Amino acid sequence: MNQTTLVCGLLAAPLGMCVIHAIVSRVARATGYGSLAPQVVVFTAVMLGNVPAVWLAWEFARKAGSGNAFDIVCAIAYVLLTYNGFGFCYFHFFNATETSLHVHIMMEILAAGSIPSEKLTRRYSAKEMIGVRIERMIALGQLQERDGYFVLNDRTLLLVGKIFDAWRRVLRMSLSPD
């Protein structure tokens, strides 16, 4: 394997992720896992892509460098960092088609040809959006409903929110939209 092959392989990684994602998505539905959150499916697909990425990293490490352990670790780190960076981008691109209001509005208009501005406001009212988000967070295991009250079930997304707030402070950005 030469550097050109490696570069081409890494540049083609998002396409490969898309193909694996399409396969995993169909297999999940065919085997009765169709109710899995789409985010879980895409995460699984991206993680599965690490298998060929590790093989690529190993081939690269074997042929490149002086053969010492440090070079091998660097080569593997290079390939895995690059692949998973693209994987992160792919995950968010897909997630935008699932959750982004911008995308939803465009898709609604594409399907209908044109829509009244007022209908859009009603369709995506704050109440409507809370309902959709609650269902999604329950499906992802973040929230749980107990006797009509919603409680935290998993703090992962909350932790992400706290990291975002810390980063907003670093960038001197507002901590609230108002």
Place this chain on the structure above:
Amino acid sequence: MDIATVNGAKDVLFPLEYALEMFVVCLVSHILLWRSGRVRNLGAWLAPIFLLLPVVMGATALAGSVTGVVPSVIWSRWAMAYILHLSLSGSYILVYTAVAGFSPSIAILKRVEGSMPNGLPRDQLAPFWFKDENLTGARRENLLAAGFITESNGMLCLSTSGVIVARGLVVFRRFLGLPDIANG
């Protein structure tokens, strides 16, 4: 040319080292610019910082190698370094979009956290800024400003670029075997 025949360890180490250096330089530039408070429309500066600054760094290195100040540039190593930088920068730009955008889901979770261990009933989950003008209204204005939609007599239509983007997303979702419009 096979990697092993070029220059062993440097072929492995250079892309990793240089990509991380490029990323750190871009990140520090981004932080300093944001903290300076002197720039409006900050989001528009992300792509120039993370995508063009490394090109300037590469051009500087090329100029340096021509004049003999630094060793000659090996393009395959630079390509590898730039790809890693691209993947890290793409990831960071997406994270930044989420940081700057205020996620309604995270806002709901923060409210629930504040009420633990009892939790909150559904009608109290919405944060104070959960208003139509901050949600749909802001998105509609963004799409109008970006030129993806147009408004005429209260009706919203997709522009040509909007149709291209939306159809592209439909093709992508159909390839994945998913409905055109997601539920979320």
